[in-house]
Amino acid sequence: TSTPPPHLDFRAFVDALRSDDDLADINAEVDPNLEVAAVTRRAYELQSKAPLFHNIKGAHDGLFRILGASGGLSSDPQFPYRRLVRHVGLSPNASLGDFIDKMLSAKGKPGIPPVHVETGPCKENKLFGNDIDLTKLPAPLLNKADGGNYIQTMGINIVQHPTKAWVNWSIARAMVLDKTRMVGLIMKPQHIARIYAQWMESGKDMPFAIALGAPPIAVMASSMPLPEGVTESEYVGALCGEPLELVKCETNDLYVPARSEIVIEGTVSITERAKEGPFGEMHGYSFLDEELMEPIYNVAAITYRSGNAILPISVPGRATGPDETHTLIGTLASAEIRQLLQENGLPVLNVFTPYETQVIWAAVQVDRKKLWELETNAEEFCRKIGQLVFRRKCGMQIHRLLIVGDDIDPFNFKDVIWSYASRCRPGMDEYHFEDVAAYPLVPYMSHGPGAKLTGGKVVANCLLPHEYKQEQMWVTCDFENGYPEEIKERVLRRWSDFGL
Numbered sequence: 301t302s303t304p305p306p307h308l309d310f311r312a313f314v315d316a317l318r319s320d321d322d323l324a325d326i327n328a329e330v331d332p333n334l335e336v337a338a339v340t341r342r343a344y345e346l347q348s349k350a351p352l353f354h355n356i357k358g359a360h361d362g363l364f365r366i367l368g369a370s371g372g373l374s375s376d377p378q379f380p381y382r383r384l385v386r387h388v389g390l391s392p393n394a395s396l397g398d399f400i401d402k403m404l405s406a407k408g409k410p411g412i413p414p415v416h417v418e419t420g421p422c423k424e425n426k427l428f429g430n431d432i433d434l435t436k437l438p439a440p441l442l443n444k445a446d447g448g449n450y451i452q453t454m455g456i457n458i459v460q461h462p463t464k465a466w467v468n469w470s471i472a473r474a475m476v477l478d479k480t481r482m483v484g485l486i487m488k489p490q491h492i493a494r495i496y497a498q499w500m501e502s503g504k505d506m507p508f509a510i511a512l513g514a515p516p517i518a519v520m521a522s523s524m525p526l527p528e529g530v531t532e533s534e535y536v537g538a539l540c541g542e543p544l545e546l547v548k549c550e551t552n553d554l555y556v557p558a559r560s561e562i563v564i565e566g567t568v569s570i571t572e573r574a575k576e577g578p579f580g581e582m583h584g585y586s587f588l589d590e591e592l593m594e595p596i597y598n599v600a601a602i603t604y605r606s607g608n609a610i611l612p613i614s615v616p617g618r619a620t621g622p623d624e625t626h627t628l629i630g631t632l633a634s635a636e637i638r639q640l641l642q643e644n645g646l647p648v649l650n651v652f653t654p655y656e657t658q659v660i661w662a663a664v665q666v667d668r669k670k671l672w673e674l675e676t677n678a679e680e681f682c683r684k685i686g687q688l689v690f691r692r693k694c695g696m697q698i699h700r701l702l703i704v705g706d707d708i709d710p711f712n713f714k715d716v717i718w719s720y721a722s723r724c725r726p727g728m729d730e731y732h733f734e735d736v737a738a739y740p741l742v743p744y745m746s747h748g749p750g751a752k753l754t755g756g757k758v759v760a761n762c763l764l765p766h767e768y769k770q771e772q773m774w775v776t777c778d779f780e781n782g783y784p785e786e787i788k789e790r791v792l793r794r795w796s797d798f799g800l
């Protein structure tokens with residue numbers, strides 16, 4: 301059978317990066333103890349090629365190679381988002397707006413359920429019982445402050461509701477605990493936590509599968525806060541216009557993408573917990589006093605592709621060069637927030653979480669002409685947006701919303717910060733929310749002055765009062781807006797003659 305396209309097959313995705321000259325094949329031996337992660341972290345920060353480590357110290361029996369920065373920005377400044385948009389089958393010059401449009405393109409369409417196939421590449425090798433020793437796998441230590449080796453940072457956590465047909469796909473971290481056990485973060489209001497709570501009520505351990513090196517478009521849906529009850533694999537089918545091909549797990553009734561690189565399967569204990577973390581977080585901090593007791597994953601089988609399976613990893617940190625916790629979590633939450641606001645009849649054109657704000661802020665771009673028709677004002681409009689976004693799961697990670705006009709490009713932080721700095725009057729233009737669920741990982745919540753789990757959220761109005769009812773009363777003083785077309789054309793035509 302011919303190899304599927306890059307958005308449906310991880311190995312084809314890797315080959316596509318190589319053909320884009322956006323992959324570094326590293327054959328020198330590299331140590332999974334910090335060295336692999338340090339290279340990957342620097343690759344994000346320099347926006348270099350994605351590192352594919354072929355020679356990991358301690359790898360054996362085809363487990364495993366490691367791919368870093370699969371969701372980082374591309375190494376070609378002309379196409380910064382090419383690596384991202386390759387996940388969803390868009391052309392290399394597609395924009396972040398195109399990416400968000402694509403991920404929302406299946407909204408309102410019926411899901412296309414996956415098909416079950418007999419077998420697939422992920423079934424080529426199988427480990428059970430005594431053959432399993434997670435401590436012998438070269439699981440990487442990602443940050444010097446981490447509390448364990450995080451084998452799971454880019455795989456899809458697959459769990460099914462105990463009584464409903466809902467199968468949830470998400471990304472939730474997990475570290476090696478011992479020979480056959482991991483421990484992983486299962487945190488409300490995430491769907492994995494809601495489903496886990498149902499299993500606790502049922503009195504039975506929760507079956508799980510983690511599919512690493514899964515189809516890239518499925519990784520995107522797994523990182524997207526789709527509504528409760530939506531089975532991500534069906535949404536992906538609708539996105540692609542064709543069903544995903546899944547195979548049954550060896551030790552439970554869950555199904556995983558047939559072409560996955562590595563599948564870890566078993567049950568999550570509803571009684572046993574262990575210390576999880578610290579973990580280098582998405583905001584760029586690893587707090588040394590992080591004391592989480594999280595559920596234990598009991599591993600019953602590992603299956604994997606031949607030809608040296610590839611483990612994808614994410615090394616979260618400062619977004620000086622954004623990593624997957626910014627380019628996926630931020631961008632995909634932006635998509636769902638845009639959907640929420642548009643569904644509620646608000647004149648919102650786009651939403652985006654600037655990487656410079658560690659995706660803690662989101663710019664909401666408003667169609668000002670449509671805004672006039674609402675005959676509203678900053679207080680009423682901003683409160684309405686805050687009530688919607690801050691009381692929904694898709695808004696969980698956002699602590700500041702910036703309401704900007706359509707003269708501002710939400711994907712251009714210089715535009716966004718210009719309007720915030722110049723049009724949002726301190727003390728009058730910000731509307732605070734102290735009774736909404738907070739994102740506890742934000743440092744000023746986890747280690748800040750106030751309550752940890754609620755509040756600390758704000759909507760910043762970056763529109764002047766008259767923009768709510770009429771044309772802007774100013775000329776923007778930049779080359780684009782400050783000069784008539786004829787002058788701009790003349791200047792551009794003569795620019796090189798001027799020797800500038």
Ligand SMILES: Cc1cc2c3c(c1C)C(C)(C)C[C@@H](C(=O)Cc1ccccc1)N3c1c([nH]c(=O)[nH]c1=O)N2C[C@H](O)[C@H](O)[C@H](O)COP(=O)(O)O
Pocket residue numbers: 452453454468469470471472473485486487489490491492522523524525526579581582614615616624625628629741
């Ligand atoms: C792309 C990515 C995403 C996450 C995470 C990481 C990466 C690379 C890693 C593993 C690198 C880091 C880790 C985090 O530490 C970041 C984090 C984010 C959100 C909540 C807690 C932690 N994480 C993660 C995450 N969700 C979590 O429930 N524990 C997690 O462990 N997420 C976010 C999560 O996938 C999204 O919120 C999805 O919408 C959840 O799916 P649904 O519940 O909506 O079906």
Ligand SMILES: [K+]
Pocket residue numbers: 469470471521522523524525526532
């Ligand atoms: K999801």
Ligand SMILES: [Mn+2]
Pocket residue numbers: 468469470491525526527528529530532
């Ligand atoms: Mn979900």
